[in-house]
């Protein structure tokens with residue numbers, strides 16, 4: 196014991212005097228990557244409050260990124276810290292360069308113009324393109340198909356997912372028309388693959404973007420909106436996603452081997468697990484990926500290779516929670532290898548481990564309930580909100596075609612649809628099986644002055660929609676209306692008129 200403590204002190208001393216790791220004499224804001232020992236969940240929460248960025252937790256050890264100023268405070272508090280193995284292992288020799296990746300994507304897109312379109316969603320801080328490859332039949336047409344996405348390497352020093360995504364692009368394009376399963380995926384799904392979300396960090400073998408920002412800590416989440424301006428790469432991704440309608444996706448990392456599902460953040464800082472309203476589904480989605488991957492599934496640390504985000508550790512500003520909360524989309528965070536940057540010679544084996552998982556997970560976007568939401572009078576496609584009765588989660592139809600794709604576990608469900616200026620609708624029972632999605636097209640009727648029933652009340656949601664359409668106001672009226680809502684979820688017509696009167700008097 197004594198010997199270990201002496202050793203720890205020695206390591207701490209080494210860290211503090213190593214120029215690459217410690218501020219030493221210089222910038223106390225310089226970020227340092229270390230392992231910290233004998234730390235419990237409370238301790239991790241305290242570290243997060245101090246400004247440490249937690250990157251992985253294994254029992255009572257955690258890998259964290261801290262400023263060297265905070266590192267000194269940790270030492271003063273008696274924490275045991277050591278140089279992260281990950282820093283020492285971080286060799287990127289042999290991986291494709293950004294330029295090679297760009298060339299490869301362009302070559303593939305040019306070779307398969309019938310199913311590929313290569314988009315740059317914008318440029319990184321240092322001017323590199325953020326490439327998003329769309330693979331689908333009729334690639335120029337928004338079709339009644341779910342949008343699926345793989346996004347890799349938000350952390351620039353985690354190159355494995357980049358390579359796997361390139362391999363997947365190769366597999367999909369080369370096997371199209373030859374392999375029945377892959378042909379079906381390309382025909383029935385709009386597949387989007389971004390191998391490299393942080394090209395500047397990648398070029399520098401750095402976790403952060405060129406502004407020193409952690410992209411997976413910069414999305415608005417359940418507890419905070421995150422400061423603006425956001426890192427440029429995060430903002431570009433958010434803007435792109437908000438103008439599209441992803442249904443199912445995953446983002447790839449390394450530094451651990453586990454599939455992580457929401458929530459990563461929670462307003463309550465003391466939880467051991469934070470379940471979404473779709474927890475049972477998220478577990479099955481995570482297992483769909485992990486169970487075909489012997490390294491993940493056989494994990495000695497994570498049961499069946501999966502974890503709830505908070506069960507592992509809190510992440511604020513992560514992309515997966517933002518996807519679920521804001522886009523209504525299901526996203527997993529997949530950690531592909533314990534080594535952040537394993538020797539490139541290991542990539543073929545890692546690809547073999549992940550290939551079936553990547554396809555199987557994609558196939559889940561074709562399950563549940565799907566259909567098209569249109570205006571009952573004109574047939575126009577609508578952007579509608581969709582929820583399952585008894586489940587608070589809201590997702591949206593794609594306004595281009597009006598298609599919605601609500602992934603669900605097998606069972607019987609009722610759905611609710613609503614849209615600005617339309618009367619909301621609830622469905623009867625819909626049976627969902629374990630393969631192809633059940634189809635249910637929905638027509639919504641525009642709200643007309645006569646949409647008030649004999650009770651003299653209107654549905655609260657309809658009233659809010661009507662007020663929004665008529666008065667162009669939502670947030671201001673919602674609290675006033677909520678205060679007057681009846682126990683049956685309806686509100687008196689006179690109340691609506693009263694609120695309208697107040698608004699018009701403004």
Ligand SMILES: [Zn+2]
Pocket residue numbers: 349350353447448449450
């Ligand atoms: Zn990462």
